Amino acid sequence: MVMEATPSPQNVGREFVRQYYTLLNEAPEFLHRFYNKESSFVHGGLDSHEQVTPVIGQKEIHHRIQQLNFRDCHAKIRQMDSQTTLGHGVVVQVTGELSNCGQPMRRFTQTFVLAPQSPKKYYVHNDIFRYQASVSCGKMMRFSMMKSQILPPRQRKSNLIM
Numbered sequence: 001m002v003m004e005a006t007p008s009p010q011n012v013g014r015e016f017v018r019q020y021y022t023l024l025n026e027a028p029e030f031l032h033r034f035y036n037k038e039s040s041f042v043h044g045g046l047d048s049h050e051q052v053t054p055v056i057g058q059k060e061i062h063h064r065i066q067q068l069n070f071r072d073c074h075a076k077i078r079q080m081d082s083q084t085t086l087g088h089g090v091v092v093q094v095t096g097e098l099s100n101c102g103q104p105m106r107r108f109t110q111t112f113v114l115a116p117q118s119p120k121k122y123y124v125h126n127d128i129f130r131y132q133a134s135v136s137c138g139k140m141m142r143f144s145m146m147k148s149q150i151l152p153p154r155q156r157k158s159n160l161i162m
Contacts, residue, residue, distance in 0.1 A: 006088075006119055013082025013092040016114060016122065021075045028070035032062035034124045043068060044130040074099045090114040090122065095132075107132040 007015075023031055035041065040054045041061040055064045077096040085091045092112040097105035110129045114122035 009082045009084045009090045012090045012114065012122065013080055016090075016092060016112070017077060017080050017094055020112075021077065024070060024073045024075065028065065028073060031065050031070075032058055035061045035127070036123045039124055040126050041065075041124075042128045044128075069101065071101050072099075074105075076105065085113060088116050089125065098131075 020031070020034065023034075035058045037057045039058060039061060040056055041064060042052050042054045043064065044050060044052045055061055075096055075098050077094060079095045080092065082090050082092040090113075092114060094108075094110045094112075096108060098108050099105045108129060108131050110127070112124050113126035115125040116122055
């Protein structure tokens with residue numbers, strides 16, 4: 001008798017990301033099916049200073065997803081990381097670019113906590129989405145120079161940006 005091993009967090013994350021962003025593109029009206037009555041959903045808008053209140057529960061999440069008016073969404077996933085978390089869950093962080101309704105691509109970060117329903121079935125317990133502001137090298141350089149001007153010479157041990 002061969003025992004099937006529990007999938008690794010990397011495999012769970014990779015398969016979840018494939019399914020989630022495919023559905024976002026092809027049938028976003030069904031995204032709420034990844035969530036349940038205990039799920040929490042935050043979708044930050046283009047204003048990075050905006051306070052966003054999470055919505056709780058599958059029905060409320062479905063309503064919020066409808067308000068977001070996802071149509072013709074295209075995602076370019078740049079990176080996906082996942083690891084095991086409490087209670088055999090999996091935390092998944094995704095970075096990439098997203099276009100909705102034919103708009104230009106915008107950088108985003110999305111973090112999911114997947115909670116197990118059975119050994120190979122998960123639901124989204126937490127979902128936090130944020131668009132990212134564009135950061136240019138010039139801004140990072142100015143911060144680095146500013147920091148080096150603040151510290152006394154004996155404390156300037158490296159050029160690392162903190």
